Amino acid sequence: MLDGVLTPAAGDAEAGPAVALTVRGLTKSFGSVHAVKSVDLTVHAGKFFGIVGPNGAGKTTTLSMITGLLRPDSGAIEVRGAEVWAGRRARTDGMGVLPDRLRLFDRLTGAQLLHYAGSLRGLDRATIAHRSRDLAIAFGLTASLSRPVSDYSVGMTKKIALASAMIHAPRLLVLDEPFESVDPVSTAAIIRILRRFAAAGGTVVLSSHSMDLIERVCDEVAIIAAGSVLASGPMREVLGGMSLEDRFVELAGGAGAVEGMEWLQSFSG
Numbered sequence: 001m002l003d004g005v006l007t008p009a010a011g012d013a014e015a016g017p018a019v020a021l022t023v024r025g026l027t028k029s030f031g032s033v034h035a036v037k038s039v040d041l042t043v044h045a046g047k048f049f050g051i052v053g054p055n056g057a058g059k060t061t062t063l064s065m066i067t068g069l070l071r072p073d074s075g076a077i078e079v080r081g082a083e084v085w086a087g088r089r090a091r092t093d094g095m096g097v098l099p100d101r102l103r104l105f106d107r108l109t110g111a112q113l114l115h116y117a118g119s120l121r122g123l124d125r126a127t128i129a130h131r132s133r134d135l136a137i138a139f140g141l142t143a144s145l146s147r148p149v150s151d152y153s154v155g156m157t158k159k160i161a162l163a164s165a166m167i168h169a170p171r172l173l174v175l176d177e178p179f180e181s182v183d184p185v186s187t188a189a190i191i192r193i194l195r196r197f198a199a200a201g202g203t204v205v206l207s208s209h210s211m212d213l214i215e216r217v218c219d220e221v222a223i224i225a226a227g228s229v230l231a232s233g234p235m236r237e238v239l240g241g242m243s244l245e246d247r248f249v250e251l252a253g254g255a256g257a258v259e260g261m262e263w264l265q266s267f268s269g
């Protein structure tokens, strides 16, 4: 049913390059905050690539530069061999993007939002209608398509945004925290959809704080902390026999010390 949407646009996946995305020496500072420090990543086509890291590690900043939302200070980002930031504006034609802070036109209904997303990508009315129907079924949103997105729950909003990111059948999906606030049944359904997308040659880059999910779903992983890549590559190599959570703690450090918080047990009233 979803084949039209899930088969990445243009070309034979098998004939495509093995590397879908390369990031070299990517750097970004905000004043004195060095958010991303010379990050290198290699993402292979047809794979799930997970990015994990503590709060403030630079995940969103990195993904924002990859998806053309934020200009890097320096470094190179190539998608299937083409530099994203070669010109004055970023080239992101073959990408579907779920940004971190969703700013949707939420006075539109779900159906109108999908139509808008499809129109922006140059799809005709019939194709948009057909794909919207398929995506709504896949994401469990059929009954909600005629309601304004402002009335959606957080999880439903995430799902309609994800559907909007996929409607043009991009080759590369870049998803910042796609499963945050999404219920477990919907998460499993979305993962199934994404697996079919990857099996057809599409590539998924996603960030998440859920170590279990990243370990279970992703083929490749990068652990980022304080703007730098601490480990990156095939999941099995990065894990080295450990769980992702243990490896993450080993590389990035554990939670902050809780000594000195005795006042919290003094209860004021």
Ligand SMILES: Nc1ncnc2c1ncn2[C@@H]1O[C@H](COP(=O)(O)OP(=O)(O)OP(=O)(O)O)[C@@H](O)[C@H]1O
Binding pocket: 030, 033, 034, 035, 053, 054, 055, 056, 057, 058, 059, 060, 061, 062
């Ligand atoms: N627009 C901005 N202006 C100033 N500082 C910023 C801006 N965006 C990000 N930063 C800073 O850059 C660093 C990395 O932030 P980023 O949002 O990339 O982290 P993250 O890994 O996505 O964190 P989280 O897991 O909490 O979402 C942080 O120190 C953050 O405060």
